[in-house]
Amino acid sequence: MHTVAVLALPDVIGFDLCLPVETFGRVQLACGERGYRVVVCGTEPVVSAGPMRIATDHGLDILADADTIVVPGCNTVSAGLGDDVADALKSAFVAGTRIASICTGAFTLAGAGLLDGRRATTHWLAADAFRAAFPAVQLDPDVLYVDEGQVLTSAGASAGMDLCLYMIACDYGSAVAADAARMAVAPLHRSGGQAQFIMRNRAPIKHIAERTSLDDVLAWIEREAHRELTLRDIAECAAMSIRTLNRRFQAETGQTPMQWVTGVRIRHAQQLLETTPYGVERIGMQVGFSSPANFREQFRRLTGVAPQSYRTTFRAREERNKEGAREERNKEGAREERNKEGARLAG
Structure with a gap:
């Protein structure tokens, strides 16, 4: 054996x-x-x-x-x-x-x-x-x-x-x-x-507890990523020149500012695909992509799968969880009925 x-x-x-x-x-x-x-x-x-x-x-x-x-x-x-x-x-x-x-x-x-x-x-x-x-x-x-x-x-x-x-x-x-x-x-x-399970823009293990000088602008991007953001918009929020902004992002995140924005948008799209019935095109527009084709291309590039395939994977898991919860409730109900019947017979 x-x-x-x-x-x-x-x-x-x-x-x-x-x-x-x-x-x-x-x-x-x-x-x-x-x-x-x-x-x-x-x-x-x-x-x-x-x-x-x-x-x-x-x-x-x-x-x-x-x-x-x-x-x-x-x-x-x-x-x-x-x-x-x-x-x-x-x-x-x-x-x-x-x-x-x-x-x-x-x-x-x-x-x-x-x-x-x-x-x-x-x-x-x-x-x-x-x-x-x-x-x-x-x-x-x-x-x-x-x-x-x-x-x-x-x-x-x-x-x-x-x-x-x-x-x-x-x-x-x-x-x-x-x-x-x-x-x-x-x-x-x-x-x-x-790649499809990676929460984009989350810090690696050794950096989780660290703060960076970009924390405020990263939080701003998190809130505003659905807008049509430009490098100048981000630089103005950070109160620094575009050149300094690019240098800081590369040093502290390993990405360019616009790569970071794309990652935030994809993460938001993942959450919507998991939790809403919205169509793929609507989700792409809602998180900040200017065209459905660009959204699908960037989603596949960062996660390795198409948006619909991602939804299918996570919805299937959600349905299994729901089915398990239903079965547990049914078992609990059956146990309660048996207990009541036992109490009735004993009385």
Whole structure:
């Protein structure tokens, strides 16, 4: 049986850890047998996972017997990688073991030297920190996952599910993967990449708590992005010359002022696509684009999908949530009726 070893390092992200355990652990083949044996291993018998503590079944020695190793992300990406973990991963790689990461687990693979010269991805919020730490890796923060053959990486949170289902399809075919997707109430394939889930103009992890000299003008753009803004309009709001404005934006946001405006408009459009029934053309005009064609082009460029595809993805998720809530209310109602009937009979 194919053994999947999930590596639980200290401060592991609980969701990232549980996702491969549940996804691989529930795979059933047509013959009725389980598709995978899943084990959790680590450097310590008990590791922290945010507010939880997770017990591991094995030490690092189990990695030598695994067919696939999955490395979940950790909450603190700046923590150094121990030699024991790096050596175990390198040995497994040399032996031909398939190794995959979820979210910031890519930092662990890169720290072990397994991603040098390769294409990889990680959570978009950690992209800048990853590039700074591992310049030899070809980072692509816009995709859901990357398959480099023996080494695979995925973006944040649910992108790990996409990668797990992809690996199941590689191992046992699309029919088994589709059944695993149904068990997880998740799509087997999603259109587009991680870019569609990025909240545009949000600061990367290392900058979240920092303020910039542009805070006031950024807040103004947030309110006024639906207008036909020009560079001169923004410079007047910032009380500086256009040249100074451009220099400040590049230094503090890494973008030009108009790139920032476009990002704000796309984020506003994402929110309207998720929450309103308005048509695509109306939304484009409402958030500040002068033509539907320009809106569609910019939306696809920044998110990787068309506006209607984006709406379909998020509306489907909303409908699943509503259906789950309805089922829960129905169950609660049935429990109340049973309790009333029981009380009546007892009385």
